Amino acid sequence: MTGGRESAADEWVDDHAGPVVRPYAVTGGRARPVTGTFDLISLVTATRADTGAESGLGPEHLAIVALCQRIQSVAEIAAHLDLPVGTVRVLLGDLVARSLVEVREPRATSAGLPDESVFEAVINGLRAL
């Protein structure tokens, strides 16, 4: 609802906001998240407007929380912050561990395909575009 928060999020999605440090520096040398798997299309939303007084978080963590005031996929977070997906997964693991973001993993469809209703909704949605 607050316009200020929206504009703060927009600052982080600026194309020119590339990383100034190497990916491993961003994660403190960690290659794997403390929790979660984070598919490219897992959807992430912030649970709070900001990270408050949480300590031990870097600017990239804060950037993710700002970005995820709107629902974003893992791939979108990586693209907007110009960070490799592996790095974003580590950062998201930190945020999930602190309950600062909520994640919805895609339906496990490796064994099959989603319901017919999903197909129909997508077909109708595409036709209506």
Place this chain on the structure above:
Amino acid sequence: MDYGRSERPAGAAPLPTAIKILVAGGFGVGKTTLVGAVSETRPLRTEEVLTETGVGIDDLSGVEGKSTTTVAMDFGRITISDDLVVYLFGTPGQDRFWFVWDELALGAIGAVVLADTRRLADCFPSIDYFEGRGTPFVVAVNCFEGARNYRLDEVQAALDLDPGVPVVLCDARERESAKEVLVTLLEHAMKLREARRRAAED
């Protein structure tokens, strides 16, 4: 029906379902163009950095001195409704990135294999891959200017496709054309799903 959901308080409602569709084909065949034609945003690019952990699978012969490789994927998004979001991923073109394909293909509801009749062989690896995995796919022949027009059954025969696999003509730059390709894919995937369900019951 739009109640300004994007301004909902964070975490207030269940997150939507996301589904994934792949766009594959040879280098320069128009994968990113097709993604861009239907995406609600310009295509975004995401990168995976591969380090030693990927080396066992990634064929680095010839570039042994290189310890990391970056694989870029272009993708787009179509918001169907408050509950449903479709992501379209262009697959990386090189064969040595198959393991990235594995991650991409996991949970994908289907794939579009884009073909260029001047370089038809470029889409063979994609077709082999999706046939092997059992991922529903359609072949969309991107109509480049200057390319000889083939009949669809000629393309189907040249690609040695199962008769059930749809082959369609498209112009990857055109939104309507790209939409039609995706609708064809979804209808095909739905049919396959139904056929598999029946087969499982027998």
